[in-house]
Amino acid sequence: MSLAQTPHPSTAHPASADPGLDSRRRRNERRAAPIRAFLLRHPGVVRLGVVILILLVWEIAARWFMDPLFISPPSRVFSSLGALWDTSGVPAALRITFFELAVAFAISVAIGLVVGLAIGLQPFARRSLMPIVLLAYGLPQITILPLFILFFGIGPASKIAFGVTHGVFPIVITIVAGVQNLKPILLTSARSMGASRWQTFRYVIFPHMIPSFFAGMRLGMSGVLLGVLLAELYVSTAGIGYFTQMFTENFDPTKLFGLITTLAAMAILLNEIVRRAENRFSRWR
Amino acid sequence: MARRTERMQRLASRAVQIGFLLALFVLWYLATNVWDVNHLLLPNPVAVWQQFLDVLRSGAYLPDLRVTASEFVAAFALAITSGSIVGYFVSRSRYLIRVFEPLFAGIFSVPIILFLPLYVLFFGLGMESKIALGATISFFPITLATIAGFGNVDRTLVTAARSMGASDYQMFRYVLVPAALPVIMGGLRIGFTIALLSILGSETIASLAGLGHHIVELAEDMDMSRMFAYIVFVVAMVALLNFAVSYLEARGRRHR
Numbered sequence: 001m002s003l004a005q006t007p008h009p010s011t012a013h014p015a016s017a018d019p020g021l022d023s024r025r026r027r028n029e030r031r032a033a034p035i036r037a038f039l040l041r042h043p044g045v046v047r048l049g050v051v052i053l054i055l056l057v058w059e060i061a062a063r064w065f066m067d068p069l070f071i072s073p074p075s076r077v078f079s080s081l082g083a084l085w086d087t088s089g090v091p092a093a094l095r096i097t098f099f100e101l102a103v104a105f106a107i108s109v110a111i112g113l114v115v116g117l118a119i120g121l122q123p124f125a126r127r128s129l130m131p132i133v134l135l136a137y138g139l140p141q142i143t144i145l146p147l148f149i150l151f152f153g154i155g156p157a158s159k160i161a162f163g164v165t166h167g168v169f170p171i172v173i174t175i176v177a178g179v180q181n182l183k184p185i186l187l188t189s190a191r192s193m194g195a196s197r198w199q200t201f202r203y204v205i206f207p208h209m210i211p212s213f214f215a216g217m218r219l220g221m222s223g224v225l226l227g228v229l230l231a232e233l234y235v236s237t238a239g240i241g242y243f244t245q246m247f248t249e250n251f252d253p254t255k256l257f258g259l260i261t262t263l264a265a266m267a268i269l270l271n272e273i274v275r276r277a278e279n280r281f282s283r284w285r
Numbered sequence: 286m287a288r289r290t291e292r293m294q295r296l297a298s299r300a301v302q303i304g305f306l307l308a309l310f311v312l313w314y315l316a317t318n319v320w321d322v323n324h325l326l327l328p329n330p331v332a333v334w335q336q337f338l339d340v341l342r343s344g345a346y347l348p349d350l351r352v353t354a355s356e357f358v359a360a361f362a363l364a365i366t367s368g369s370i371v372g373y374f375v376s377r378s379r380y381l382i383r384v385f386e387p388l389f390a391g392i393f394s395v396p397i398i399l400f401l402p403l404y405v406l407f408f409g410l411g412m413e414s415k416i417a418l419g420a421t422i423s424f425f426p427i428t429l430a431t432i433a434g435f436g437n438v439d440r441t442l443v444t445a446a447r448s449m450g451a452s453d454y455q456m457f458r459y460v461l462v463p464a465a466l467p468v469i470m471g472g473l474r475i476g477f478t479i480a481l482l483s484i485l486g487s488e489t490i491a492s493l494a495g496l497g498h499h500i501v502e503l504a505e506d507m508d509m510s511r512m513f514a515y516i517v518f519v520v521a522m523v524a525l526l527n528f529a530v531s532y533l534e535a536r537g538r539r540h541r
Contacts, residue, residue, distance in 0.1 A: 043383040050388065070407055128298030132305055140523045142486040142497070143516045146504035150326060225396045233401060233490045244402040256402055264395050271394050 072254040077261065084258040089243070094262065096239045097232060100156050101270065104163030104224045109217060111164070112171025116216070119172065120179030121205075130176060137169035141227075145234055159231040159239065166227030170219035178212020179205065211282035214274070221274045225267050328510035336514035346518060352495040353484065356412050360419030361480050365473065368424045372431025382436050386429070393425035398483060405491050415492065419484045423476030430472020434465030470534055477530055481523060 039046055055074050062073035084090060119125050119133070145162060152158035182205060190204045232241035240263060247256035310330065316322045317329045340346055375381045401418055408414035438461055446460045488497025496519050503512035 040380065043380065044387075046384045047388050050384065124294065124298060127294070128301035129305070132302060138524070138527060139520055140482055140485055142482055142489055143500055143519045145486075145489055146501055146512070147516075150504065222394070222396065226398060229396055229398055230486055230490070233398070248402050248406050251406070253403075253406060256406065260399055260403060263399055267396055267399070268394070 068253075069251040070253060072257050074257075076254050077257040080254050081258050081262070084255050084262070087255070089238070090259070093238060093240045093243055094266075096156060097228070097263070098266065100159045100163065100228050100232075100239070101224060101266075103156075104160045104167060104228055105221060107160065107164050108167030108171055108220050108224055112168045112175060112216065112220060113213070115168070116172040116175025117179065120176035126176060126180065133169065133172055133176075137173065141165055142230060145231060148231065149235055154235050154237055156239070159228050159236075162231040163224040163227035167220040167224035170223050171216040174212050174216030174219060175209065178209050178216075181212070182208050211278075214278035214281050218271070218274045218278050221270055225270065229263075325507055325509055328513055332510040333513040333517065336511045337517050340511070340514050340518060346496070346499075346515070349494060349496045349499045350522075352412065353488065353497070356415045356484050356488075356495065357419065357481055359412075359416045360484060361423060361477065363416070363420035364423040364427055364476055364480060367420070368427030368472075368476070369431050369469070371424075372428040373435055375428075376432045376435035379436075382432060386432055389425055389428055389432075393429065397422045397425075398486060401487050401490060404487075410491055410493050412494075415484050415487050415495070418487050419480040422483045423480035426475040426479070427469075427472045430469050430475075431465070434468030434472075435461060437468070438464040474530060474534060478527070481526070485519070 059073045059075060062068075062071045119129050141162075148158045148162045148165075152161050186204050186208070187200065190200045195203070232239045233244060234241065236242045236245075240259060243259055244256060247253075247259065313327070313330050317324065317327055375385045397418070400421070401414075404414040404418045404421075408417050442460050442464060443456070446456055451460065484495075485497045488495040489501055492498040496515070500512055500515050500519070503509075503515060
């Protein structure tokens with residue numbers, strides 16, 4: 001819109017002395033018009049351009065203006081990704097972190113589903129226990145991270161446990177909200193048509209719960225990512241936290257950027273899988 | 286009749302809540318005093334309470350609180366200014382919204398805490414890295430909310446004000462801001478929470494001072510009851526702050 005509204009250069013200078021210049025300008029504009037229309041129709045191209053511009057600025061700054069001990073240009077980061085993945089221990093660390101994320105997510109979904117249904121399906125339980133769940137969710141869990149290390153050791157167990165505490169609450173809350181939004185008339189009509197408890201659950205509650213279940217999974221995934229990564233960065237013997245610390249202490253920004261890029265890609269991939277699943281399974285309505 | 290059963294139910298659920306919390310405390314007490322759980326894993330609740338009172342009375346929390354609070358204030362102020370300015374200018378054009386909004390939303394979905402090692406490498410272990418990380422993390426929800434708030438102002442309001450001859454300033458002050466404020470408040474709320482959490486988190490992971498740092502120090506000294514006392518202190522502070530923000534938000538909403 002703003003591009004379309006910028007004043008037309010030829011109308012902005014109506015008293016152009018040289019007619020040749022004027023026509024040349026008009027011809028240039030006619031040539032530029034399809035490009036502008038294309039950009040207007042495809043904002044994604046401009047978005048890509050912005051990202052490339054940022055990378056370019058970063059490249060120039062890192063290559064010529066900044067201390068190479070602290071920052072590394074993106075070209076070098078990407079070209080040394082292969083070397084990073086060959087560094088001894090890094091593939092194992094990525095595998096361990098992925099394993100921690102997967103286990104923490106599975107446990108959060110299992111617990112969240114059971115607790116969410118148990119709380120959500122009974123009005124009394126919902127009214128009495130939901131404030132406690134919300135209270136626990138609102139606490140700054142990061143303050144008890146040292147306790148998790150103390151209880152579960154510095155291995156993967158503490159990361160999984162910390163990831164679960166971050167992932168389980170959003171799942172419980174969305175599932176309770178989803179069950180709560182079920183129209184009572186559906187339950188009443190199912191019962192009056194003689195549906196058993198199991199049938200009510202299978203054919204009424206379950207299909208209506210699916211969208212909120214997947215929404216909860218998405219929120220749970222970002223919670224699990226946050227919890228596991230926080231615990232990894234805090235203390236780690238073999239996971240990625242060990243390597244981020246080592247690369248930081250050795251002033252090796254190329255490898256540090258590469259490792260973090262890899263992890264960010266992993267996080268984006270996991271988020272995207274859950275988001276796709278949500279879109280796919282909540283379409284039935 | 287119906288009202289009485291309702292009140293009974295409300296009382297019953299309140300009783301369940303209080304019972305749950307009481308049971309938790311009783312279990313804690315029994316675990317440490319009767320079942321002899323190792324004090325290095327779970328300190329005695331009475332000892333924790335005494336330490337908590339001692340922390341409050343001695344004012345030993347003050348230096349750390351000052352560090353954490355100034356980091357938070359600086360980070361949140363940076364995020365508010367940059368987020369609302371960027372958000373406002375992006376929201377002025379539908380095209381810019383379509384270019385930048387997915388970009389910000391995409392970055393926001395990455396766990397930004399991942400970049401903490403980079404921030405530590407770049408800004409050092411002191412306050413600067415926490416301020417930068419907190420500002421980065423809370424920049425995104427604030428910007429997104431500002432874009433959503435200013436981008437979705439009812440066009441009738443804008444047209445009406447324009448046709449009544451409102452100046453640009455009047456348009457901004459009396460039409461755009463009041464219409465966008467509730468949405469922006471939601472973003473500020475999220476930004477507030479995650480800035481605070483990320484600052485506490487980065488203090489826990491790598492720092493020289495601050496409340497998160499102090500908790501880690503006590504954990505490493507195995508001074509468990511004092512560590513629990515500090516955890517209680519931080520949790521109480523955050524709860525108070527959240528309560529204050531909710532109150533302000535509710536007031537702001539009423540004023541509309």
